[in-house]
Amino acid sequence: MHTHTHLKQANKVQGLNCITAESSWRLPGHEKEILQALNDRFAGYIDKVRNLEMHNRNLEAEAAALRQSQAGRASVGEHYERELGDLRGLLQQLTGEKARAALEHEHLEEDIQHLRVRLEDEARNREELEAGVRAMKKYVEECRLARLELDKKMRALEEEATFLKKNHEEEVMELLAQIQGAQVSFDMRDALKADVTSALREIRSQLDTHASKSATHAEEWFKGELDQRGSKEIAEYRRQLQSRTIELETLRGTKESLERQRMESEDRHQDDLGSLQAGHQCRRAITNLDNELKTTKWEMASQLKDYQELLNVKMALDIEIAAYRSVRVRKHT
Template sequence: MAFSISLASSRMSGGYGGFGASGGARLGLGLRGGSGLSGGFCLGGGLGFGAGGGLGLGLGRGAGAGALVASPAFVMGRAVAAGGLGASAALAVGPSSGAAVAPILSRAAEKNTLSGLNDRFSTYMAKVRGLQQENEAVPTDGGTDVSQESSLNATIEYEIELDNVCGTAHELKAKLDFEQGVKFQLESDIAAMKKDIELASDLRIDLDAKYSSLKNELDFVNKTQEEELSSLQSKLGATTMDTSVSMIEVDTGKSFDISAALNKIRMVYEKSVQQHREEAEVYYKLKMDEIQTANAKNTEAVSSTKAETTTARKELQMLNLELQGLVAANMTQEISLAEAQAQSSVGVAEYQAQIASLSSAIEVAKADLHKQILAYQELLDIKLALDVEISTYRKLLEGDDFKMT
């Protein structure tokens, strides 16, 4: 009984937001002089096996965002979100960002993927050998069993479709892990930014308190200096009193001695006044220098405090803007995550229904195949019994001919 089977199913899918890709021919299987050819794409590489001359098998499998054991899609989502929040919370997560994304699978993950593909290849090879042995075991004179061939075709088609559905489910799970990684990274960044804003607010309060304290101190110093200056001016005004002395009429004989004495007293007072004036000027200059120095220091401190306050306000404004951007990005990511979860839930439900339907169809096909095998075995038993009877009759006929001769 000669029959041929040729099945092929291909699918191409792009990763969400331009990250990850999978594709390639799922399975190409040919019996009876067929040649298998497959192309696979798995992060820049693929796996393909082919043989000709009666048996051909091709297997290709692509991986999307990576294996689910260590959840590379989750790690990749966090890396993408963290890389987009470097300087000013400019996050861009969406389809086709323009830059090539580095492969997220490590060498160990690639080896595990290749090992899984090799195992699947061995399984398909075993199935093909079994089908070939069944094909060779069928007698050639009994005609072509169309129903058995169609059931085998349907069985293999169902298995391949089931494999494709499982691959799609893994890709949807990888997309979900990617979105969850982005959301986790955004929440972490928002928590860190809230802490920074609280620290900036505390710093602003401290700087405002320092500014108020320095301003009060400067006002007090200015008031004290004004009081000291007014007291000095009052002292200098008291020393510049009129030193004129009224002439006293005395006797003409003693007027010369009194005039000389008055001149001496005038000279002594003038020297004393000059000395006090010089001391007051020196003291006034020293005090003015001290006041000017203190005023300059206070002015520098106030300027520095104002600069620090301005810087803190600018940082606070930047942090507020960055927080607003992060909140908006978080809302966008939550919306996209909800949409992705809704799509994935709908897709998973549909695929589960398809899997259940395909599984039931496979069970029915297996039951039919078992019935056909039993019927075929009964036919073989009947054929053997008929062969024995024919041989017996032939011997009897040959014996009768021998007796007749």
């Protein structure tokens, strides 16, 4: 009877230990702490099973001794038989709990491995997104520098055109002054030499022709120089714009790929969330994954904003190119 009471108390202690271990699983902790708790629980189960087996052997020895010494007392033998049956049932119960604990330990290791793979995938996605952001920033800086360079070259062309126009006007004024001076000189001698009139007309005609040819030649040279330089600048800018457009399309494809990966990651997260919510020991891991997913969504929103800004920069550059071409056309006309 005393032995049966001792076993009931051991069973209660075992139940308390199980509740304590299960409660410790519910508390937030690191994976190593969970594995350590499971290992401690297994060690406790093994010790309890060994103690019960030893106690069972002792009881069987005592029962055998009692049966030999008190063969006539059948009631005592039946009592010990019942107690032995209870002990055997308790032993089977402990064996089943040990098997369940081992199965839970195996499932927990699988869940932890799955979470590690998920975290590694999220880390890789985050690195790819950061690389995309750096590429976007570099592209924006290159566009800004290209715009500054084009503005500088446009100002240089405008200054050169102004200088050539001013120089041409000065040459024309100088030729006109020479013509007027020659005209005054010949008019003063007209009274004395009538035959000089035809020579003056011829000289004036030659000077007018020379001035007209000089003006036409200067204008044609200026237009040719401006067209040549402008064509080279426009061709170079078109090449740069085409290169930037290709890079933008590449980044757009990268962005779409990252968006698909994000959606797939979110779908996998929702599926895993439904399966992991059944285990109390994985609540902290689920919370961490939710936080990681929210952070990833925020970073994706930020990168989409940067991408939209790049598109706006490209549109602004297209508008500036159109304005530049319009200025060139007006200058030519």
